[in-house]
Each structure stands twice: as structure tokens, then as C-alpha cells.
Amino acid sequence: MAHLVLAAYRPELIPSFTVIGLVLGGVYALAAVGLVLIYRVSGVLNFAHGAVAMFATFTAYEVSTVQGHPGWMGALAAIVTGAALGFVIEWLTIRPLTGRPALVKVVVTIGWLLVLQTAAGLIWGATAYHRPVKLVSGSGFHLVGTDVTVGYDQLTTVVVALVFALAVAALLRYTTLGNAMRAVADNPETARLWGINVNRVTAASWMVGSAMAAVAGVLITPLIAFDTFSLTVVVINAFAAALFGRLSSLPLTVIGGFLLGMAQTYPRMFSGLSGTADLVTFVLVLGTLGILFRPGQRKVRVV
Amino acid sequence: MTRTTASMPQGRLIKPPSLLEVEHITVRFGGVRALDDASLRVNTGEIVGLIGPNGAGKTTFFNCVSGVLKPDSGRVVFDGHELGDLPPHRRSRLGLARTFQNLQLFSGLTALENLMVAVDARSQRGMLADAFRTPLARLEERKAEERARAVLHFLHLSDRADTLAGDLPVGLQRRLDLGRALVGRPRVLLLDEPAAGLDTRETAELAELLLRVRDRFNVTMLLVDHDMALVMRVCDHIYVLDFGEMLTQGPPAQIRQDETVIRAYLGEAVV
Amino acid sequence: MSPGLRRGFLAVVALVAIVWPALLSDFSRSLATDGLIFGLIVLSLVLLTGFVGQTSFCQYSFAAVGAFTVGSLVAGHHWSFWLAMPLGVTAAAVVGALVAIPALRLTGLFLTILTVAVALFFDRFVLAPGTWDSYSGGLSPWVVGRPAFLGVNLDTSYRFYLFVLGAFALCSLLVWNFRRGKTGRVLRAIRDAEIAASTLGINLTAWKLAAFATSAGLAGLAGSLLAVSVGSVSTGGYDFIHSLGVAAVATVMGVSSVASAAAGGLFLVYGPEILRRLHVSPQWFNLVTGALLIVQLIVTPDGMVTDVQHKLQHLLQHRAARRPARAGEVDLAVAETPAGARGEAAATRPVRTGGAQ
Numbered sequence: 001m002a003h004l005v006l007a008a009y010r011p012e013l014i015p016s017f018t019v020i021g022l023v024l025g026g027v028y029a030l031a032a033v034g035l036v037l038i039y040r041v042s043g044v045l046n047f048a049h050g051a052v053a054m055f056a057t058f059t060a061y062e063v064s065t066v067q068g069h070p071g072w073m074g075a076l077a078a079i080v081t082g083a084a085l086g087f088v089i090e091w092l093t094i095r096p097l098t099g100r101p102a103l104v105k106v107v108v109t110i111g112w113l114l115v116l117q118t119a120a121g122l123i124w125g126a127t128a129y130h131r132p133v134k135l136v137s138g139s140g141f142h143l144v145g146t147d148v149t150v151g152y153d154q155l156t157t158v159v160v161a162l163v164f165a166l167a168v169a170a171l172l173r174y175t176t177l178g179n180a181m182r183a184v185a186d187n188p189e190t191a192r193l194w195g196i197n198v199n200r201v202t203a204a205s206w207m208v209g210s211a212m213a214a215v216a217g218v219l220i221t222p223l224i225a226f227d228t229f230s231l232t233v234v235v236i237n238a239f240a241a242a243l244f245g246r247l248s249s250l251p252l253t254v255i256g257g258f259l260l261g262m263a264q265t266y267p268r269m270f271s272g273l274s275g276t277a278d279l280v281t282f283v284l285v286l287g288t289l290g291i292l293f294r295p296g297q298r299k300v301r302v303v
Numbered sequence: 304m305t306r307t308t309a310s311m312p313q314g315r316l317i318k319p320p321s322l323l324e325v326e327h328i329t330v331r332f333g334g335v336r337a338l339d340d341a342s343l344r345v346n347t348g349e350i351v352g353l354i355g356p357n358g359a360g361k362t363t364f365f366n367c368v369s370g371v372l373k374p375d376s377g378r379v380v381f382d383g384h385e386l387g388d389l390p391p392h393r394r395s396r397l398g399l400a401r402t403f404q405n406l407q408l409f410s411g412l413t414a415l416e417n418l419m420v421a422v423d424a425r426s427q428r429g430m431l432a433d434a435f436r437t438p439l440a441r442l443e444e445r446k447a448e449e450r451a452r453a454v455l456h457f458l459h460l461s462d463r464a465d466t467l468a469g470d471l472p473v474g475l476q477r478r479l480d481l482g483r484a485l486v487g488r489p490r491v492l493l494l495d496e497p498a499a500g501l502d503t504r505e506t507a508e509l510a511e512l513l514l515r516v517r518d519r520f521n522v523t524m525l526l527v528d529h530d531m532a533l534v535m536r537v538c539d540h541i542y543v544l545d546f547g548e549m550l551t552q553g554p555p556a557q558i559r560q561d562e563t564v565i566r567a568y569l570g571e572a573v574v
Numbered sequence: 575m576s577p578g579l580r581r582g583f584l585a586v587v588a589l590v591a592i593v594w595p596a597l598l599s600d601f602s603r604s605l606a607t608d609g610l611i612f613g614l615i616v617l618s619l620v621l622l623t624g625f626v627g628q629t630s631f632c633q634y635s636f637a638a639v640g641a642f643t644v645g646s647l648v649a650g651h652h653w654s655f656w657l658a659m660p661l662g663v664t665a666a667a668v669v670g671a672l673v674a675i676p677a678l679r680l681t682g683l684f685l686t687i688l689t690v691a692v693a694l695f696f697d698r699f700v701l702a703p704g705t706w707d708s709y710s711g712g713l714s715p716w717v718v719g720r721p722a723f724l725g726v727n728l729d730t731s732y733r734f735y736l737f738v739l740g741a742f743a744l745c746s747l748l749v750w751n752f753r754r755g756k757t758g759r760v761l762r763a764i765r766d767a768e769i770a771a772s773t774l775g776i777n778l779t780a781w782k783l784a785a786f787a788t789s790a791g792l793a794g795l796a797g798s799l800l801a802v803s804v805g806s807v808s809t810g811g812y813d814f815i816h817s818l819g820v821a822a823v824a825t826v827m828g829v830s831s832v833a834s835a836a837a838g839g840l841f842l843v844y845g846p847e848i849l850r851r852l853h854v855s856p857q858w859f860n861l862v863t864g865a866l867l868i869v870q871l872i873v874t875p876d877g878m879v880t881d882v883q884h885k886l887q888h889l890l891q892h893r894a895a896r897r898p899a900r901a902g903e904v905d906l907a908v909a910e911t912p913a914g915a916r917g918e919a920a921a922t923r924p925v926r927t928g929g930a931q
Contacts, residue, residue: 045683045686045687047686047690093868093872096872097871097872100875101682102682102683103629103682103683103686104871104875106683106686107629107686107825107867107871108867108868108871108872110631110690110818110821110822110864110867111822111863111864111865111866111867111868111871112864112868113818113864114815114818114819114822114860114861114863114864114867115860115861115864115865115868117815117860118815118857118858118859118860118861118864119861121857122855122857122858122861126857229814229815233694233698233814236694239687239691243687276699278694278695278698278699278702279695279699281691282691282692282694282695282699285687285688285691286676286688286691289676289680289684289687289688290676290679369773370773371769371772371773390772390777391769391772391773392772392773392774392775392776392777392778394773395772395773395774395775396775400773400774401773403769403770407767407769407770408766408767408770409762409763409766409767409770409771410766410767411762411765411766412759412762412763412766416759416762417763419759420759420760420763420771420774420776421774421775423756423759423760423776424760424771424774424775424776425775426756428756429784430752430757430784430788433751433752433755433756433757433758434748434751434752434757435748435751436751436755440755440756443756444755444756447756483770483774484774487774487775
């Protein structure tokens, strides 16, 4: 089936690939944490997560690359768009489905994936290559004592991803909203009895989670073939990281993100095949699904 | 009838004809022992009762016998076969049927279809025969329907044959659940709280029905229920389960006066 | 609907389906042909989702397996279509069974994740440009000619349409036979209560595998036919968004009846065409599909065609009810059930009783 091209394997490339893997992992972790946040609070696995990230990122592209405004303004536009999309999806199409099976809500998000994907294709072109959103200028620096070059954009990506992940952790732990989110995640009915406005908290989780996807999208533009579909797929990869965290643990999700980034990067030293990274993701998804999500309680034999 | 105590089934010289033997079953959920060395025997033609307060492990016991749950230790012997790791559908084919406390009817199928499925489950016919409606398929189909209708008639459900199971009132759903287990002509029928959700009159009717079922279908029964009136009325022999252990056993008259049983039940004030 | 009425209705539908396309242009006829082929994919979901209750967003990937098998064998190795097609169906069924193995342990959400992952995996890896290069000889697509059927060359669009119509009718009949036979009962039983089904003696693993494989095989047949209809097979035609789109349309139309399969297929093909006529880019179609999916899930949970069917049957039942009841026809059920409960049941689930739509 797949014909594998053995790209020249050179051990001295390992550090550079590690850097790429870390950067990729940071982005996955960020997007996955947003996904898990939405899932834990609202019970909906948002298949539109990648499309939201993509759409928001393209507003950043519009603002900074096309219109020529500074990179941070583009990033801001992306965050606002992401949050707004998250809010609209939840408020307009998820909330009316309260009480319906979780699967129905999931399929609704697949509808949104189609809508956003097509809309972005119509606005910005479905396959055309786009110049990335530049957040920082300058090329990069040598890592002390080695000949490994780290790009400033790569550094920015990792730092911003970590800062955002920590910020969300702080939000959940130290703020009233965060406490409310955790309460709703544990049990919406009890949270309601405590006087928590469950609707508002759910909407907030969608906004925060989607904004995180938007940031992840903007950060990754310099690293990938930047078109509407690839970007969506990249953030869909975050699903593998989220599954690794059992869709509940944020620290495990972050670890999963970095693992995925590494696991996708290293094989590229050996294979010139474009789909290798996706093969890795697929295997990871299959593995986590098979190992972690056996239905029923312990020992109950269902099949 | 001589009967050895359940806790020491070995060392007997003469085996009475017991159809179902459960020996030393233990099930742990995490650190909790849901069942602790529980044993039980059912002889051919008997109706045996298993009683105990809520959470005593009755449903867990049932799940072990029907193969839904695998016990940590102990064994289930049915008609001389050790069931071991046999999955539920294989146990069913040996002649072991069960009903469910929470019914588990096929709510999107009609009453008739619910019973026909039980016949279907035993037939060897695959999808191909169905796809082309071969003569064999048509014949089996007609036979399955006849058998299902006969059971519906026996249960006085004939006029509801085409009603969706999910739309039946609870009392009739219980009867349908019983019918579904009976259609396959099982040799042992496990009844998991058949009186749950029924009022006094309906429970009395159920008791009569169960006795009729035993005579008509020649089936041996193991019955779990809280409802002492039902258990005392129909059972030949009763086991008492408490906190996962077999507290005592004996004929109804003896159990009724047993001190330990009364004490175990006082907490619940059921008796 | 009474059997007589249904038979008459089917006869009219068959007549229209045979005669009407004869009056159309070649182009419209080929659209109708593709519509029926896509209808087969939707039909495969009727079997899987409608009966067993398993979701799948990767039916189009199974279709791709069929198309690629036919493409490589007919164009690459000069096989006869009639040998390649069964092989395409088999290959799709095998892939379907492979997907089903992890799917056996998964339900609901996790099954959805799995099938979406499979669809994405096909888009990004299996069908990615590059993966097949060494095999198919580069990016140039395989060219598949029209076969002959019983000595009749299917080279005109009307003949090929009739052939596809025949295939669709045959498959619909198969699914319909499943539905009213043992298969349908067993699969729906598994959908409603898995554990109860297994304690009755139903081998869950075997039946679920069979359902997945059969459903994938149907999709594979659709793919094989699509290869012939389009005349070529290339990687670009089977992308992720289309996979989701097909599943979305199936959901919109409702996955419980054969009628929605036909409607879904025709919608998938005529939708973009209608947009083109309105001077709107057909690219908008997936946006419309997505939006319809969202609206439909909120407004008509069972799907649009199913909803219309329910309303129609409800109407017919009301007509019947208005006729004076003869002696002996008194409904005992009404007397026994509390009025409120019955009214509610009738309002929420008016039909489905007879089983057949």
C-alpha cells in the first residue's frame, strides 16, 4: 500500500526534530485542553473544534497578513472570533438540545464542522497556499553549545502555549468562574442547586475552549502547509491528545499533546511520505480508544 | 428430600438430581465483596427463591449465573456442565434463560417481535437466507411467529401483539419479559425481581402465573425478589442472602420463623 | 399503509423511475444515476444506523475501497468489471469488518470518534496523493469504461441509468427483507437492549460484525458503480468533507427507511446542481448540508423523510379511525390503558408499529 521512502537518517538531526516535536506538541496540548474543557463542562465532544480554530486563524490571517496590521492584532482578532464562534455554537445549537442524547449534540458539531469548513473555503479559497501569520520578526538563535537553531516563531509558540495552558489551569483553580466550571463538570444538577448559573458557565467554557483552539491555530501557521483544510485537521489531531487524557485529566492531556507532537515528528526522519504523521495519529487514536474506553464497568462482559 | 448445607457441597455420597449448582462464588468490586463464597442448588422441577435485603448481592449472583458477570472465584454447574467462561449467548443455548429487574425489553420492537427474537436467536439461519427469503427462511419465520403467538396467548397478551413493547404498561411489560424468556423453552429460568413495580393484586396474579408456567413449560425456576408474599407463595425452597453471604436456607415455613432472617430484614422493615 | 395501497404506490414510483429519466437530457440522467449510487451509500447507513443504532461517518471511505479496487483491476490490470465489482464489494466488506473489530467495544460517542478518525485517515493517508503513486503510475486517474450487462452494452446514459436503478432496487429489496426477517429483528433487538439480546442466545460479536461488513459492502458496491459512472477513479474524489457530507445527508433524511435513502442520494447530487442553476457556487452545498443537519437535529429528530412518512401515516390512520368501528373491532387496548398514557404514546410515536416504511 504505502511506499516508504527512506529519507537519509542522520543522528545529528535528532535535536532539531525534537524542537519541532516540542513546538507541535505545545500546540496540540493547547487545543486539546480547550477541547477537554468544553467536554467536561458541557458533556459535548466538539468535533467543530478544529474548524473553529481554522476559521479564527483565518481572521488573524485577514487582519495581519492581508490587511497588514501587526501580528498581535491578528491574534486578538482570532481569539475574539474563536470565543464568539464558541458562544454562538453553544447558545444557538447546543442549548436547545438540552435533555437530548449526547450523540445528537455531537452530530450537531459535525454539522458546524461542515459549515465552517465550507465557509472558509468560499472566503479564503479551499486549497490555495497562504502566507502564515507572523507574530514575531527575526529568524532565530543557536542553542548554546550546539548547532541547533531555534526559530523565534518556534520559541513564541511554545511559550505562548505554555502560558495559556497555565492561565487556564489558574482560571479553573483560583477564580469563581473556574470553581463554577469544575462544579458543573462534576454534576450539573448539584451545581444548579448551589445557585450556579449552569447555562452561563457552559457558554463560558465554550468561549474559553474555543479561544484556546484559536490561539493554537494562529501559533501553528508558520509550521504547516497553511490552508483551510490542513489547519482543521491539525487541530483535530488534538483529539488524540484529549483521548490520551481520558477526556478528563488536563495534565494527562498536556502530556498527550507533547507525546503526539514527538510521535508525529520523529518518523519523518525515516519516511518521506506526507501521510506518516496522520498514520501515527490514527494509531494513537485507535490505541487509546481500545485501551482506555472499554464500555461498562470492570469485569462486566458486554461482548 | 435430603439436602446438604450449601456451604459444604463436597463429601456427599448420593447426589440428588440438581439441575443448577452454584458453588463458592466470590465477586469483588474494588475492595467490596459483593458476593462471598455463596453457594446454591436448584433441583429439577423446583422453584427456588433467593431473598435478601437491598444490596445483598442478589442481582450480582444472577449476573454470574447468566454469564453477564465473571466471578472472581467459584463455579457454576448446569446439568453437569461447568459453565466456566461461557458467554451469555452460549449459556442461553444450553437452556438457561433469565428475566431482568429493569426489564430490558426491546422497546422499539412489537410485543410479537420481542418474542420472535427469542426464537430467532436459536435458529442457525444467517443473513443470506433472510436477504433472499429462501423457503427455509419463510418456514422458520412462520414457525417462529406461531410459537411467539402461542406464548402471547398463554400470557393473555394476544391483543397486544402489534403494540411496541415500549408503549405497554409496566405490568404487561413484566409479562412480556417473562414470555421472552419462555419462548426458547429453557430448562432453568432465572427471574430477577419479577414483582418489582407491581401492586398487591398484580403480584398475586403473578404468583398464579408462575405456577402455571412451571406446569405448562416444565421449567425449573430460580427466583429473586423482595416480595415475601410472592416468594412464600410459590417457592419450594428458599435461600437467604445477606451482605454477599448465604445466611441460611430451608423450606418457606422454616424461613418464615428463622430468627436470623427476621433480624436481617428488620432493618428494611419488609416482612 | 395497507399492503394493497403500498403495492400501488411502489408500482407508481417504479414507473416514474423508469419512464421519467428517458425524457431527460443526458446530463440530468447521469445526475439521477449518481443520485441512486449515493442512495446506496445512504442505504448502507439505513442498515447500520437504522437497525443496529451504530453511527458511522466513514461509509464514503468504504465506497472508496470499492472504487479503488475496481479502478485498479479494470484500468490497471484489464479485468472484467463483473469480476472486479464483486471483489470491490468484498474488499469494502473486509475493511468494514476490520473497522468493526474495535467498534464492537465502543458505543455512542467513542464509535463516532473512531469512524471520524477512519474517514480522516483515509483522506490523509490511504488516499493521500503519494500513497498510491508507485502503484497507479502517478497522479493520473484510472480510466474505467462502461461494461456490458447480459450482452447489452451499458454505454448510453439511459441504459446505464436503468442498470443502476436495478441495482438500487435489488439492494433496497435486500435491506427490506432484512428488516422484516430475523436479521432485522435481531439487529434492532441489539440496538434496544444488548445484554438482554445476548442472554437470549444472540451472538453480539457475530451479528455486529456481519452488520458492519454488509453495510460496508453496500457502500463498496456504490463505490464500484461510481467508478464506472464517473469513468475514472482518482484520490481527490473521496475526501473527508465528502465523507461527513454523505453521513450528514443520511442523518438529515432519516436513516430508518429505504425512501430516505433514495431521497438522500438524489439530494446529494441534485443539491449542488440546483445551486449551479441559481448561479451560486456548488461549493456552498456542504455549507447548506451542514446547516440543514444542525436545523434538522433541533427540529425533526428522526430525520425529514421519516418525519413526513410519520405524518402521512398518521393522517391515513386518522382517516381509518373515522370510519365507524364494526362490532368485535373494539380496541381492548384502549379500555385497559390510562387515557393519558395512551394519548402521549400516540402523539410521540405514531407509527413504527407495523415495522415497515
